[in-house]
Amino acid sequence: MTPGLINANPVVHETKARSVRTESTDENSVDEFDALEIFDILSQSCNHLNVVSEDDIDVDNKSSHVRVTFTPTVQHCSMATVIGLCIRVKLMRCLPPRFKVDIRVAPDSHASEAAVNKQLSDKERVAAALENPHLVEMVERCLQERDG
Amino acid sequence: MENSGFEPRSNGLEKLSMVDNSREEEGRAQGAAAESNGNGIGLGLSLRLVQELEGHLDRVWSVAWSPSGHTLASCSGDKSCRLWENSSASASSTTWRCQAVVEGGHTRTIRACDWSPDGKLLATASFDATTALWEKVGGEIENVSTLEGHDNEVKSVSWNSSGSLLATCSRDKHVWIWDVQPGNEFECMSVLAGHTQDVKFVTWHPTKDILVSASYDNAIKVWTEDGDGDDWRCVQTLAEPGPGHTSTVWALSFNKDGNRLVSCSDDLTLMVWDTSADLYDSSPDHALWKHVSTISGYHDRTIFSVHWSRANGLIASGAADDSIRIFAEDREQSSTEPGGSTFSMVGKEVKAHSTDVNCVQWHPTNPRILASAGDDGVVKIWEVIGNLSLLG
Numbered sequence: 001m002t003p004g005l006i007n008a009n010p011v012v013h014e015t016k017a018r019s020v021r022t023e024s025t026d027e028n029s030v031d032e033f034d035a036l037e038i039f040d041i042l043s044q045s046c047n048h049l050n051v052v053s054e055d056d057i058d059v060d061n062k063s064s065h066v067r068v069t070f071t072p073t074v075q076h077c078s079m080a081t082v083i084g085l086c087i088r089v090k091l092m093r094c095l096p097p098r099f100k101v102d103i104r105v106a107p108d109s110h111a112s113e114a115a116v117n118k119q120l121s122d123k124e125r126v127a128a129a130l131e132n133p134h135l136v137e138m139v140e141r142c143l144q145e146r147d148g
Numbered sequence: 149m150e151n152s153g154f155e156p157r158s159n160g161l162e163k164l165s166m167v168d169n170s171r172e173e174e175g176r177a178q179g180a181a182a183e184s185n186g187n188g189i190g191l192g193l194s195l196r197l198v199q200e201l202e203g204h205l206d207r208v209w210s211v212a213w214s215p216s217g218h219t220l221a222s223c224s225g226d227k228s229c230r231l232w233e234n235s236s237a238s239a240s241s242t243t244w245r246c247q248a249v250v251e252g253g254h255t256r257t258i259r260a261c262d263w264s265p266d267g268k269l270l271a272t273a274s275f276d277a278t279t280a281l282w283e284k285v286g287g288e289i290e291n292v293s294t295l296e297g298h299d300n301e302v303k304s305v306s307w308n309s310s311g312s313l314l315a316t317c318s319r320d321k322h323v324w325i326w327d328v329q330p331g332n333e334f335e336c337m338s339v340l341a342g343h344t345q346d347v348k349f350v351t352w353h354p355t356k357d358i359l360v361s362a363s364y365d366n367a368i369k370v371w372t373e374d375g376d377g378d379d380w381r382c383v384q385t386l387a388e389p390g391p392g393h394t395s396t397v398w399a400l401s402f403n404k405d406g407n408r409l410v411s412c413s414d415d416l417t418l419m420v421w422d423t424s425a426d427l428y429d430s431s432p433d434h435a436l437w438k439h440v441s442t443i444s445g446y447h448d449r450t451i452f453s454v455h456w457s458r459a460n461g462l463i464a465s466g467a468a469d470d471s472i473r474i475f476a477e478d479r480e481q482s483s484t485e486p487g488g489s490t491f492s493m494v495g496k497e498v499k500a501h502s503t504d505v506n507c508v509q510w511h512p513t514n515p516r517i518l519a520s521a522g523d524d525g526v527v528k529i530w531e532v533i534g535n536l537s538l539l540g
Contacts, residue, residue, distance in 0.1 A: 097503050098502060122396065123468075123504070124348070125319075128257070
């Protein structure tokens with residue numbers, strides 16, 4: 001199965017002008033994250049399909065909580081759970097383990113919104129999926145697309 | 149892709165969004181109110197960390213005490229089980245050590261484990277679709293049997309009270325009942341179909357051959373053996389549109405007498421069920437199990453584990469909010485509903501693990517000892533501090 005064929009002619013979106021951020025050079029500063037940083041992490045993968053924008057990311061450093069809302073390219077995109085899985089894997093690798101991550105499809109953006117959200121929030125199914133070589137390969141491919 | 153287990157499924161329910169701090173406040177308020185509510189112990193219990201047991205290389209999914217309480221088994225995403233024992237007679241002394249690492253039997257995550265009632269066999273359920281049986285043979289732990297049959301991940305395993313039956317459940321939506329035969333032979337007795345989504349948890353009634361299963365389809369199902377044996381059927385479903393959970397049911401636990409069952413869910417609630425009705429009664433208007441109480445407003449992320457102590461009567465719950473909470477049934481019931489009960493939180497450990505708490509298990513005989521397991525790869529032994537004598 002070739003995921004690329006599901007949406008063979010994706011609309012490629014312009015990346016909008018980014019807000020400027022000053023980076024702390026203090027090595028001892030508390031490792032705080034903001035939406036832009038999370039967006040940077042994610043834009044290394046699925047951004048060009050406009051799946052996630054900076055506005056769809058909420059970060060609460062105090063409670064170590066990140067919420068990402070993504071918009072599948074088409075209403076019946078069967079890749080929605082795989083895209084969600086990619087986002088989760090990416091954040092799992094980049095954020096400290098104390099972070100709680102909730103990943104959801106944008107309201108009304110997908111025909112099986114509730115089912116996709118439920119599946120993405122079930123960590124047992126996520127764990128099992130990430131032991132599936134076929135799916136892991138698909139996720140890795142998705143995460144490497146930008147670099148490749 | 150069809151078998152990936154990660155394509156969209158039908159009908160799920162909306163889950164919480166951001167961490168809702170007001171909910172936590174509400175929970176605290178309810179907990180505080182409980183101090184003057186019935187049993188008078190209020191928030192009087194606390195958990196003292198006895199020891200952290202480190203060694204697993206991945207998240208620990210589940211722990212199980214041997215029937216004597218001498219050994220604690222833990223299982224993990226690192227595909228191994230570890231057996232922990234205390235060299236001292238006191239479970240609350242800091243002398244727990246890993247006595248054995250059980251590995252090589254599974255090729256994927258070990259999701260759950262359970263000891264046979266005689267403590268001789270350990271059953272392990274794995275994402276590799278098999279259930280393995282382990283026995284101590286001359287100082288070594290040997291894999292004496294492997295049960296194959298499920299189509300994909302096995303998620304829970306449970307022995308019945310006599311040790312004659314073993315139940316397993318899987319993402320394949322089925323529950324299997326295995327007949328335990330001499331010589332470590334296990335024969336599939338029945339395959340139970342009824343859940344519409346993956347089955348997360350199975351447990352047996354503490355004295356009767358009644359099996360209860362919990363699922364991603366939000367339902368709890370109760371199964372009994374047909375009159376002439378060998379076949380099993382669902383005799384009751386605890387789910388909406390009646391009282392029931394509104395999201396995945398992750399775990400179940402009976403109280404000591406088997407007249408109560410508690411369930412925990414992704415819907416952030418615990419539900420207590422009256423299970424005193426005899427479901428083997430075949431008369432047309434026989435009584436059914438019924439909802440008694442919903443405990444809500446405490447955990448603010450998925451509740452993965454619940455366990456009703458057979459030694460102290462308390463309910464412990466562990467959740468993705470990293471906390472462990474302890475609940476007691478109120479002695480003086482203020483409920484207006486006949487047969488109703490209320491429960492109050494009597495203790496909590498807000499940061500029990502640095503990440504999700506996946507499992508909590510009370511010691512089988514010592515009323516003060518609790519074990520927990522988390523995504524942080526650590527198993528913890530806790531001692532309950534406070535007056536347990538006020539409990540019913």
